[in-house]
Amino acid sequence: MFNKRLKSCFSVVIALSLVLINISVVKAGIASSAYIQHNIGAYTYYDRAVVHTSSGTAWGTTEIYTSGYTNVPVGYMGASAQLINSSGAIVMSTTFKFNTTSTSALAVSTGTHSSSTSYTSTGFTTYNNGSGYTTYITTTTPSLSLSSSLRAATLEAPAVALAENENGQTYGSAFVGAITGEMPDLVKAVTTDGKVGYLNVKDLLLDTPATPEEAIALSAYSEANSIIPVYAEDGTTVVGAFKLVTNVE
Numbered sequence: 001m002f003n004k005r006l007k008s009c010f011s012v013v014i015a016l017s018l019v020l021i022n023i024s025v026v027k028a029g030i031a032s033s034a035y036i037q038h039n040i041g042a043y044t045y046y047d048r049a050v051v052h053t054s055s056g057t058a059w060g061t062t063e064i065y066t067s068g069y070t071n072v073p074v075g076y077m078g079a080s081a082q083l084i085n086s087s088g089a090i091v092m093s094t095t096f097k098f099n100t101t102s103t104s105a106l107a108v109s110t111g112t113h114s115s116s117t118s119y120t121s122t123g124f125t126t127y128n129n130g131s132g133y134t135t136y137i138t139t140t141t142p143s144l145s146l147s148s149s150l151r152a153a154t155l156e157a158p159a160v161a162l163a164e165n166e167n168g169q170t171y172g173s174a175f176v177g178a179i180t181g182e183m184p185d186l187v188k189a190v191t192t193d194g195k196v197g198y199l200n201v202k203d204l205l206l207d208t209p210a211t212p213e214e215a216i217a218l219s220a221y222s223e224a225n226s227i228i229p230v231y232a233e234d235g236t237t238v239v240g241a242f243k244l245v246t247n248v249e
Contacts (some may be wrong), residue, residue: 033139040127049138051121056228057112058123069104075212076128087117088173090189094245117203191240197230
């Protein structure tokens with residue numbers, strides 16, 4: 001289950017390597033993470049993140065499907081998608097969307113963005129476990145360039161301790177999630193007016209719903225309250241706002 005906090009003693013051990021991924025982009029491109037399998041109750045789910053480029057823009061998608069394409073009841077699976085720029089800052093994120101019909105697949109996409117040279121994507125997924133929901137973070141995609149025909153995957157730095165503020169909150173770039181499978185408490189993001197600060201990861205996640213009906217209601221609430229604060233490193237000083245993408249497909 002996704003842990004919303006990283007402990008102060010936790011060190012992010014990252015082997016610094018440059019892995020070349022041959023991705024043909026030309027005018028349009030796509031790079032995806034590996035599917036991750038989750039066995040929840042009577043169902044088996046597979047989820048992944050995808051980053052796309054086309055005509056000088058990029059967007060991210062989180063995809064889910066069930067084993068055997070078995071339909072699950074309404075509200076059983078939910079997802080959000082995040083688009084990350086070349087500095088590891090979240091530039092776009094959706095609200096959580098749940099399946100509103102009985103279905104075997106769900107895809108949630110951000111809008112398009114074009115101010116970075118390259119992008120990655122990640123996402124959160126959540127599944128009904130019979131008594132509540134279990135939440136995960138997807139594997140992060142390789143980096144996809146807006147202009148190059150070949151792209152190198154993420155550069156990863158060696159053995160560094162994750163920074164922690166005076167309030168005991170860890171903070172850092174979204175690339176941490178690519179390495180550890182968890183996000184810091186405060187994750188780097190860009191405000192609506194172009195400032196760099198940090199989102200509280202809790203603001204990207206729903207309160208844990210107890211039932212599918214509550215999941216749908218919480219999703220609707222987050223769409224109606226889609227402006228969330230962006231903080232300084234202290235996690236309390238507000239430096240701007242971040243607009244979550246609503247009415248996502």
